[in-house]
């Protein structure tokens with residue numbers, strides 16, 4: 235079988251198209267004229283739904299094999315064709331007469347995505363829709379391909395999973411949203427590509443537990459644009475990094491395997507930015523909180539990330555006044571802040587959430603003590619933040635323009651996520667455009683924000 239798809243063994247090629255879109259289906263049609271008519275029906279429906287038919291395994295996002303099961307030789311040929319499509323592409327839906335002998339197909343090729351019998355156009359289409367997003371049709375679709383977005387056109391949140399396998403004692407998310415359910419890698423990547431096509435420049439990767447991505451899918455392997463990838467944090471970060479957009483990672487827990495992603499930051503593939511919600515530094519409080527990776531030596535982790543990627547920005551959030559937190563344990567948290575020298579930090583005074591296990595813990599901290607600890611915490615961090623921003627004065631860097639106002643442009647550096655981090659003000663630069671990348675030199679800073687002037691980028 236040549237790598238040309240929609241080639242029937244008994245007939246000449248009947249349909250070929252080579253168009254680069256996000257949803258391309260390869261098709262192998264085997265068997266008799268009745269099977270050929272089934273192939274025509276499936277192809278017609280695929281085209282009606284906006285899919286492109288691809289002429290090669292490499293350019294296809296998945297392959298449909300319409301099989302024949304008439305005689306032993308035809309069965310063998312069908313099984314070989316399925317094997318070839320799996321080897322060359324990896325994502326295969328099987329239909330046709332041989333589909334009636336599912337066990338035989340699965341014994342040889344357990345990794346096929348779906349098997350249907352003959353004359354099963356609806357079932358095949360349903361399987362294609364499940365594994366490959368339906369392309370946008372500008373003549374019939376009322377919404378743009380990227381969907382309705384509430385964020386500005388130049389950045390977007392990309393949710394990679396839903397739910398959480400942890401049971402932090404202050405949190406009720408798992409009881410509302412259930413355990414971790416990761417989206418298939420190719421599904422996430424298709425969405426990322428659609429967002430890029432729509433003009434998005436920065437992807438903000440979010441979930442309840444980004445570093446756990448793929449655990450529920452047992453890191454299942456998949457083919458993506460000719461690469462064999464696993465459904466796991468590092469492989470997703472690698473694939474997203476290849477899109478050439480700003481990719482920012484949020485809600486990453488300090489598991490050891492996060493160390494594998496930091497080199498991608500050092501290489502400039504994804505932004506050198508990690509949002510790691512540590513929540514506390516004292517090990518007893520972390521255990522009471524039932525935090526993931528509570529036993530990790532977080533200071534050591536931060537040091538090793540900085541060794542791999544000296545420019546990394548570390549953002550975190552903390553809770554003060556958790557039930558039972560003593561003055562000494564709070565001091566330990568302040569000590570951790572001083573030593574960790576994180577760039578961006580948010581802090582909340584503990585407040586009980588209805589239904590959370592932590593409500594049962596003894597030693598509730600009085601409200602005025604919580605507020606006093608919150609204030610002390612923020613003062614320490616404000617000093618660290620101001621000092622770290624001073625160190626950036628004189629440095630040249632790329633920023634992304636979020637807004638243009640009367641006084642100039644408001645942008646963000648690689649170290650700043652929208653809404654939660656600082657901003658970069660470029661006075662008088664009203665000629666800049668929202669969503670534009672600009673080279674600047676930082677000239678001034680306060681506790682949280684920077685001021686900069688545009689500069690020519692260095693010739694390559």
Ligand code: SF4
Nearest residue numbers: 398400402405407442
């Ligand atoms: S706080 Fe804990 S339980 Fe809640 S979503 Fe985050 S990791 Fe999961």
